[in-house]
Amino acid sequence: MEHSxxxxxFFLLGCVLIISLLVGLLTRRHDQGGYGVQVHSIGHAKIGAAIASNWMSAASFLGIAGVFFLNGYFAFAYILGWTGGYVLLLVLMGSQIRRFGKYTAPDFVEARYNSSVARVCSAVIAIIISLIYCVAQYKGIGLVFAWMFGIDYTQALFLGTVVTLLFLMTAGALKVSRNQQMHYLILILSFVIPLMVIAKKLGYNWLFPQFSYGSALRDLPADISSTYLFPWTFGTPYEWIALCFTLMVGTAGLPHVLSRFYTVPNNRDARWGVVWGLFFIGLLYWSAPAFGAFARSWLATSGTELDPATAQALADIIVIKTAEWVGLNEILVSVLAIGGILAAISTITGLLVTGAGAISYDIYYRLINPRANERHLLLVAKGALLVLALLVLVIAVNPPGMIAQITAVAFALAGNTLFPVFLLGIWWDRTNKYGAIAGMLVGTVITFAPILFGHLLPTLRAILPPTSSALIGAPVVILTMIVVSRLTPPPPESLRRFLVEKVHSP
Amino acid sequence: MPQPDGQAQPSREELRINFFRPRAGFMRKEVRIIWFTLAAWAIMTFGMPIHMALTHSDPVRTMTEVPYVFGIPAYFWFSGQFLILWFIFLCFVFNVLIDWLTSSYRRRR
Structure with a gap:
């Protein structure tokens, strides 16, 4: 990398941040009105764009292309996990959780299981999920800033943290809520337009690079081509299926995905919003592998050899590197880089604010100081936000894996804990607080055991890969919850009546 | 369905919610739609990798043996492109069915 x-x-980024603050300020009053009472079909597309913009993080924007660049077909486990999960969410619990009427994971858990211990467990899990998720985003910001400013990764991380916090504070102080549809539009255009130009430069169909990257892969020398096209070069069928399944149940259990179901006026609109949301997310995922494929194509035609370590180091910014390699206009390369930063910053701000809220309300107010007033709580939340941001920074200095892999661990935790708690909470009236608490504890152990003890027990790591532990973990947790619930007293009748009459009625 | 004249004490059966033994009426039909969608989701998502794992083990031979679509092996196109469309289609069908079910039960009430 050149060091300059x-x-x-740099200027584009500054402009974009200032413009987004200005747009936020100008549309502030308009935004607070929220959605009108009647939502037409165009409204469903708007809801979908909001779902997609909430979803798009550095993992989607930078991570997937990187995994595809390194591991070819194996990356489809990520793509399918992160789209198929929405089917699971919609089909199994979207409507029911909405009818239940609780907006956050801890709120749902306390109301359903009638236990503040279960609430705290779920709050702590939700905070850990946010932390892990943020580490991946920080890595993305660090890499892009390092590329942009020609500084090393650690310095870039600090700079990125400062920029993120500044943005968070100004946006917070000005009470700017961002326009989600606009945000989605900016992200998807800044991803797809440079990709089209890359395809054109390399001589492939530029109108649909999502299709023409296949030809680029086939044009590679036969041995390289088959390496990336063949499904099991970089992972066994078990690893592929376990990863895909983990990301699916994780998506369905992810707190910030679930709460999306509440920002729309009614259940039906929320359901139809998912169809559009999936389409908008699909636009990004259809395109992402193309960056990896075109990068391989350029390397092969230009005769450039990358040793494995360099390839690994470049993978997470391969989106930007590909654009640079094929000689894209500097502005288009910058647009890609800024898209990545925006995706990461918006995800971080959302997650940190939610995480800080959980610390100040679910833990501090509910557990430590129930007499705290609102101003006091706000202060705690601000402090918590700063602590969380610094904690993430410390972990991100030595990132434990690629962006997509780190994110996958957050999904594994969600799939091993919150998914079973939601699923059984909705679909089995007999599930009680003891079952839920036992389930969350077992799920947490299953998620972290292979990470903490994997080097001592290689078999454990092979059976439960850190990114993919929920294929075995989720069923084990569900079984634990069933057994423990059976052995302990049933939940109160009033709650079961509520489930029948409110949650499971048309 | 909760009885409109719900004065009497409900039996245990009346408060039962179990995905594998859904209550007659709305819930049973809803669960049927869910099973249908889940089956279509699972078979398509995991069927292809399982099929590929059972039938193909050699990278180079695989490339010559498998059928091609749009210039890439069909299974590759299926996983990378088609399945996302399939998911969208499934959500669409599920919504249409649930809309139909909900409105028919609301009218009956």
Whole structure:
């Protein structure tokens, strides 16, 4: 990497941040009105764009292309896990959780299981999920900033944290809520337009690079081509299926995905919003592998050899590197880089604010100081936000894996804990607080045991890969919850009546 | 369905919610739709990798043996492109069915 400040992306980034603050300020009053009472079919598309913009993080924007660049077909486990999960969410619990009427994971858990211990467990899990998720986003910001400013990764991380916090504070102080549809539009255009130009430069069909990357893969020398096209070069069928399944149940159990179901006026609109949301997310995922494929194509035609370590180091910014390699206009390269940063910053701000809220309300107020007033709580939340941001920074200095892999661990935790708690809470009236608490504890152990003890017990790591532990973990947790619930007293009748009459009625 | 004249004490059966033994009426039909969608989701998502794992083990031979679509092996196109469309289609069908079920039960009430 050259060590110099790249001016174009730097100025563009500054402009984009200022413009987004200004747009937020100007549309502030308009935004607070929320959705009108009647939502037409165009409204469903709007809801879908909001779902997609909430979903798109550095893992989607930078991570997937990187995994595809390194591991070819294996990356489809990520793509399918992160789209198929929405089917699971919609089909199994979208409507029911909405009818239940609780907006956050801890709220649902306390109301359903009638236990503040279960509430605290779920709050702590939700905070850990946010932390892990943020580490991946920080890595993305660090890499892009390092590229942009020509500084090393650690310095870039600090700079990125400062920029994120500044953005968070100004946006917070100005009470700016961002326009989700606009955000989605900016992200998807800044991803697809440079990709089209890359395809054109390499001589492939530029109108649909989502299809023409296949030809680019086939044009590679036969041995390289079959490496990336063949499904089991970089992982066994078990690893592929376990990863895909883990990401699916994780998606269905992810707190910030679930709460999306409440920002729309009614159940039916929320359901139809998912169809559009999936389409909008699909646009990104259809395109992402193309970056990896075109990067391989360029390397092969230009005769450039990358040793494995360099390839690994470049993978997470391969989206930007590909654009640079094929000689894309500097502005287009910058647009890609800024898209990645925006995706990461918006995800981080959302997750940190939610995490800080959980600390101040679910833990501090509910557990430590029930007499705290609102101003006091706000102060705690602000402090918690700063602590969380610094904690993430410390972990991100030595990132434990690729962006997509780190994110996958957060999904594994959600799939091993919150998914079973939601699923059984909705679909089995007999599930009680003891079952839920036992389930969350077992799920947490299953998620972290292979990470903490994997080096001592290689078999454990093979059976429960850190990114993919929920294929075995989720069923084990569900079984634990059933057994423990059976052995302990049933939940109160009033709650079961509520489930029958409110949650499971048309 | 809760009885409109719900004065009497409900039996245990009346408060039962179990995905594998859904109550007659709305819930049973809803669960049927869910099973149908889940089956279509699972078979398509995991069927292809399982099929590929059972039938193909050699990278180079696989490339010459498998059928091609749009210039890439069909299974590759299926996983990378088609399945996302399939998921969207499944959500669409599920919503249509649930809309129909909900409105028919609301009218009956």
């Amino acid at each position: 400040l790249k001016l174009t992306p």
